[in-house]
Amino acid sequence: AQTVTQSQPEMSVQEAETVTLSCTYDTSENNYYLFWYKQPPSRQMILVIRQEAYKQQNATENRFSVNFQKAAKSFSLKISDSQLGDTAMYFCAFIHRDDKIIFGKGTRLHILP
């Protein structure tokens, strides 16, 4: 069974700093997709970034980038120049082909002014 582990329940950083959120996963599959979702206090989940496992190049979306280490089954999220609006729960998630998404338990991120 696929599992997703986020080992940091909560983190705090100062505004404008860089922060990295960790995620590891377990699967026996070779083709899959990984996601980071953001859930602000308003509770609607928003897709932040996506990575296809067959692509070696790490995905980037503006201030958000990932470090995807397939052999280590690691998928960390780096937020550069953090902003107050980045305060939210962040969920790492995994999907194999067209199956359902499996989420980690989340990391609560606080950006401090």
Add this chain to the structure above:
Amino acid sequence: DTGVSQDPRHKITKRGQNVTFRCDPISEHNRLYWYRQTLGQGPEFLTYFQNEAQLEKSRLLSDRFSAERPKGSFSTLEIQRTEQGDSAMYLCASSLVGGTHPNGYTFGSGTRLTVV
């Protein structure tokens, strides 16, 4: 396209009552998912549909829970004889599945259920 809509946003019910939630996905999306999220936890999968067919149900979905998507558009999730442990946020999401390139899900804002 107004995204995924869920109704109601909040529901307070007495233990033992039945409740029904509705989800309207993005119109062209053929997949619809239900998740449950308790405070401080990640969403847990409940069930999903492709068009009108219910393809999988989690073991979390006891006999008191039933979901339908009668015409492959909106979906309803009903909980019968609610228990306090059913208190949670119920999230609906939809996606367009085709080929091998999922784009992730689009989530609704959820329905917060409180059983008193």
